[in-house]
Amino acid sequence: xxxxxxxxxxNKSSTPSKxxxxxxSDDLRPFKIEAGVLERADGSAYLELGGNKVMVAVYGPRELxxxxxxxxxxxxxxxxxxxxxxxxxxxxxxxxxxxSIEISKITSEAIMPAVFLERFPRSxxxxxxxxxxxxxxxxxxxxTAASVALADAGVPMRDLVVACAAGKSDGEVVLDLSEAExxxxxxDVPVAIMPRTGxxxxxxxxxxxxxxxFEKALNMAIDGCMKLSKAQKEAIIxxxxx
Amino acid sequence: xxxIEDKQMVIxxxxxxxxxxxxxxxxxxxDDKICSSLVGLVAVRDKKISVIPIQSKYIPKRGDVVIGEIxxxxxxxxxxxxxxxxxxxxxxxxxFGKEKRDLSKxxxxxxxxxLRVVDVDEVKKVKLGLKGRGLGKFRDGILIYITxxxxxxxxxxxxxxxxxxxxxxxxxxxxxxxGVVWVKGDPxxxxxxxxxxxxxxxxxxxxxxxxxxxNMLYKLLGKENPEEALESEKxxxxxxxxxxxxxxxxxxxxxxxxxxEDLIQ
Numbered sequence: 315x316x317x318x319x320x321x322x323x324x325n326k327s328s329t330p331s332k333x334x335x336x337x338x339s340d341d342l343r344p345f346k347i348e349a350g351v352l353e354r355a356d357g358s359a360y361l362e363l364g365g366n367k368v369m370v371a372v373y374g375p376r377e378l379x380x381x382x383x384x385x386x387x388x389x390x391x392x393x394x395x396x397x398x399x400x401x402x403x404x405x406x407x408x409x410x411x412x413x414s415i416e417i418s419k420i421t422s423e424a425i426m427p428a429v430f431l432e433r434f435p436r437s438x439x440x441x442x443x444x445x446x447x448x449x450x451x452x453x454x455x456x457x458t459a460a461s462v463a464l465a466d467a468g469v470p471m472r473d474l475v476v477a478c479a480a481g482k483s484d485g486e487v488v489l490d491l492s493e494a495e496x497x498x499x500x501x502d503v504p505v506a507i508m509p510r511t512g513x514x515x516x517x518x519x520x521x522x523x524x525x526x527x528f529e530k531a532l533n534m535a536i537d538g539c540m541k542l543s544k545a546q547k548e549a550i551i552x553x554x555x556x
Numbered sequence: 557x558x559x560i561e562d563k564q565m566v567i568x569x570x571x572x573x574x575x576x577x578x579x580x581x582x583x584x585x586x587d588d589k590i591c592s593s594l595v596g597l598v599a600v601r602d603k604k605i606s607v608i609p610i611q612s613k614y615i616p617k618r619g620d621v622v623i624g625e626i627x628x629x630x631x632x633x634x635x636x637x638x639x640x641x642x643x644x645x646x647x648x649x650x651x652f653g654k655e656k657r658d659l660s661k662x663x664x665x666x667x668x669x670x671l672r673v674v675d676v677d678e679v680k681k682v683k684l685g686l687k688g689r690g691l692g693k694f695r696d697g698i699l700i701y702i703t704x705x706x707x708x709x710x711x712x713x714x715x716x717x718x719x720x721x722x723x724x725x726x727x728x729x730x731x732x733x734x735g736v737v738w739v740k741g742d743p744x745x746x747x748x749x750x751x752x753x754x755x756x757x758x759x760x761x762x763x764x765x766x767x768x769x770x771n772m773l774y775k776l777l778g779k780e781n782p783e784e785a786l787e788s789e790k791x792x793x794x795x796x797x798x799x800x801x802x803x804x805x806x807x808x809x810x811x812x813x814x815x816x817e818d819l820i821q
Binding site: 356357374375376377386389428430434435436437465466467468470471472473474508509510511547550551554 | 565567568569571582584586591593594595609610611612613615641642643679680703761
């Protein structure tokens with residue numbers, strides 16, 4: 315069951331927490347990651363983060379037939395982020411729109427630095443991210459799940475990219491904004507990192523933040539990434555039962 | 557310093573050891589540290605660390621024997637799907653010599669061939685050939701796709717695993733290094749072989765597999781297991797001495813004895 319939270323409930327809440335769902339400012343929503351959920355894909359992953367439900371399928375490295383996309387020295391990483399029409403409260407018109415094209419692009423750019431693309435020249439690795447239910451922060455959920463699916467597909471990588479957002483809602487810097495917090499909030503900062511080295515592969519910032527707030531949000535997001543990273547690793551190990 | 561044990565499961569980005577060790581397959585070096593690039597099991601040989609992947613794609617290598625399916629007929633060659641990111645080509649001259657003949661007279665789309673990788677060039681064009689003992693077209697039978705890195709496990713030490721399947725199911729079995737397995741026999745037996753091969757693929761990273769495969773075969777065939785009675789008294793078998801790299805060697809002699817009658821030339 316999904317309960318739709320708005321910041322209006324916030325004021326009625328008896329708990330001292332300022333956030334609608336009673337989380338502390340540096341708490342993630344409850345999450346679950348599973349690897350190898352699809353039979354026919356080379357690799358797959360399923361991720362739940364609060365009210366988000368994301369399924370990722372990876373195919374490849376496989377033959378690329380589109381000549382103009384082919385890279386003579388490496389593989390191309392094609393990502394498609396897609397929201398199901400039923401994933402949001404008001405039905406979303408199916409098909410790619412401006413937002414999902416942007417997210418597809420930044421997802422592929424966030425994951426690319428981690429993948430050894432040069433091992434598979436002239437081929438393609440396809441990543442399909444399907445958002446089944448959306449509740450704020452789907453791009454980060456998509457990136458986190460996509461790297462689990464890539465590892466499951468046996469694609470050689472330097473590290474598992476993990477993403478998490480932080481932002482500002484109701485005047486407070488908070489981790490992992492929910493849909494309500496994102497909509498009524500002042501700022502949203504999605505961050506993707508390679509946890510072993512701490513390199514940042516994605517950093518966006520939407521809204522208004524002072525430089526201190528931004529730094530606080532960035533550090534908070536990185537801490538969130540580290541927590542998710544642990545779950546990613548567990549998901550892959552669990553897939554093979556030992 | 558080494559941070560992991562032999563046969564431990566690792567995932568991409570795991571730090572395996574520092575610079576006194578050598579970086580082998582499935583690993584990479586970064587800032588004097590050796591890290592895993594794959595999901596797989598660690599293999600430590602002397603000072604060399606490698607990771608045997610659990611899942612992988614076949615990358616063609618000159619000299620490999622593979623099973624391919626014809627996908628297209630072009631002017632002077634056939635295109636083949638060899639279960640890899642790179643498709644293979646079989647030049648007409650390899651089959652007809654200098655003679656000019658209609659390509660579809662020899663092989664049509666959908667035919668399954670046993671071939672050798674003659675050459676892989678820098679643009680990853682995979683040239684295939686049919687010259688060699690046992691190479692040629694398969695008639696009937698079924699194809700089973702497994703992960704190429706599990707081929708050594710399916711064959712077993714000196715072919716023990718594959719021979720057991722062959723003997724018990726009375727099927728002809730041919731394994732290509734690209735992870736395609738061709739099985740021909742009685743249809744019900746083909747199904748038994750398929751089940752067993754899929755089970756091996758699923759459990760390739762576990763130990764004591766040969767015994768479990770034997771039990772499964774007997775169960776599927778409805779036979780008495782002569783060892784079952786003794787099983788309870790036997791102590792649990794220690795880690796099976798599995799060595800994927802070494803097991804690869806018996807492969808070549810293993811498969812080429814077959815299908816003499818299926819040869820085209």
